[in-house]
Amino acid sequence: MHAHVQSESESDPLARERGHLAASRSALRAMREDAEALDIRDVTANWVNAAVLERQLDERIKSLADLAHTPLFFGRLDYLHAPGAEQAEGAEGEQFYIGRRHVHDADGDPMVIDWRAPVSQPFYRASKKDPMDIALRRRFGYTAGDLTAYEDEHLSDATEAEQTSKLLQQEIERPRVGPMRDIVATIQPEQDEIVRSELGGSVCVQGGPGTGKTAVGLHRVAYLLYAHRERLARTGTLVIGPNASFLHYIEQVLPALGELEVKQATVDDLVAHVEVRGTDDSAAALVKGDARMAEVLRNAVRSHVTLPTEPVVVVRGSRRWRVPAYELEEIVRELLARDIRYGAARDALPQRIAHAVLVRMEQSGEAPDDRVQDAVARNAAVKAAVKAVWPLVEPAKLVLRLLSDADFLAAHAEGVLSADEQKAVLWAKPARSAKSAKWSAADAVLIDEATDLVARTHSLGHVVLDEAQDLSPMQYRAVGRRCTTGSATVLGDLAQGTTPWATRSWDEALGHLGKGGAVVEELTAGFRVPREVIAYASRLLPDIAPGLAAVDSVRESPGSLAVRRVADIEDLTTEDTAALDAACLEACAESLRQEGSVGLIAADARIPALAAALTAAGVTYLDPGEETTPDTRLTLVPASLAKGLEYDYVVLDEPSAVVAGEPDERTGLRRLYVALTRAVSGLIVVHATDLPGQLT
């Protein structure tokens, strides 16, 4: 019986592969049981250790779970020689199964190799041109967790023609439901180069909509955590995204890859020193986001130092020790000249003064030790001198004063900001206290800069910055100081910049980030938007980002694009929009008849009307970032939140309103470009007023 099964599986490769899957799963089960059976009572001396160890063990047990819908392996590599033994005579070829995690059998021999391991790399990179010692690359196809298909490439066989992978096509074409998924099975060579680039260097990726920037950034974190586990566990990693709904959309990718410890935040989260309740007009926003503000803040912080004019007199027992003003001034000047934080210099000052006192004690024959120096540093006279010369600076109060007090601002912005620029940032109504001030998001960034001038910000090991094109120079600085000792992955698309300060060139942005040496890579193959739809959206490119090439869609399905005009409405803000609303609902209903998610994207100002229409029609819908369910697959998306998200079918309401929702035409067209590029399978544009000229 056993022999029969054996011979059958040998003649039937699929059965053999299923056999390996079953064996790998039981090996994983055994690994899990081993972990569960570990008795830590014997090895831990006290309960604190036990608790820590138990938590680690729990994590390990959790990470060893066999998830029914994430196949244990998705590929196989048959090496011509054992890796590393290419030169060895008679070295046998070796076979590796590539999966999301490492699995070994009872003897410790690998059954599945982690996709991030060096031997897995040819799975992503090898080609007919450069086979990387691979005889066979096999990709596996799964249906509902079952291994049902495979696809072979004989890379070292010159006679076999190169083909595009059907399994890759299927993966790209699959309907999108739920949150973002990992792409480990189908990372493309140019993406893999970015994913596996070294921890030491920073990388910047320019790529059009749907070229996989976000996916690449997340997989790069997973890769770096694998390759530099201990170092990054110590220093930390962070993924920065534009808003909470975007972060929610991507938050399951890393856990699915076994990485549970990566933090996520928006730039606003990073600089949340104060509560943000206000907004800026674009003139103020532009100046507040400008890197010159860093200079103004630096001047303002340093202006608190006053050169001493009085001596310090320390009384100890029956003796008085006097440090004259000129000597104090020397100490202060020396500290000012050093490249240290305001607060660190302030902390050093009492010891410097005490040292000057000690020198005098020694000169008069005393032999004071360190304890005496500490005592002198804490002496009331020294403290008073420090307070007068180098007072505490509270960052929020400092920024409050800059934005409220025209003379104070002028004193520190002299030669840096023009008079008009100074006027633009001054509050019309000065705030009374840091608590009651109506801080804007840009103000919080200024406070963060001031905070860093006072005390150095903690730096992480690696930071991924997504949708980077929207950051102001001051925001780049805020992110940059969180990776001064680490590296960064910067992801963005210049054509999708929709802030008043949107990035004009990556070199400039990288300079503000403090990563001037980073390489800029470009991704041009599009995995989301169908050919026809991306061609339509790309008509905007000459106006919004001259010089940028259109995305080249790798999707075979032509997708569908429909542009529908409904009854003429001249002014959406005053006239009845019932006909437009109804046409949108109809387009949504049509899209919902297909499989997958549907996004109804509209200018923010149009959201209330559309929400009311949906509710009146009894259609339930979600907010961006909420997960789709089989019952509710429609999301109502304000154009301002569409960035980074995707839906199988998109209904776009009134393009001209999306454009009009922004302060200037270029920003409006960019917002429209973002909205037009969210669809995976089909886009219906519904409008009642004229389309922007670029689209017709």
Ligand SMILES: Nc1ncnc2c1ncn2[C@@H]1O[C@H](COP(=O)(O)OP(=O)(O)OP(=O)(O)O)[C@@H](O)[C@H]1O
């Ligand atoms: N190699 C790949 N294999 C399969 N799917 C991929 C691959 N690369 C990207 N994708 C898919 O394409 C879609 C778009 O990817 P992603 O969101 O990372 O693009 P993006 O460049 O960040 O887009 P945007 O500029 O709109 O934010 C996602 O569904 C992603 O899973």
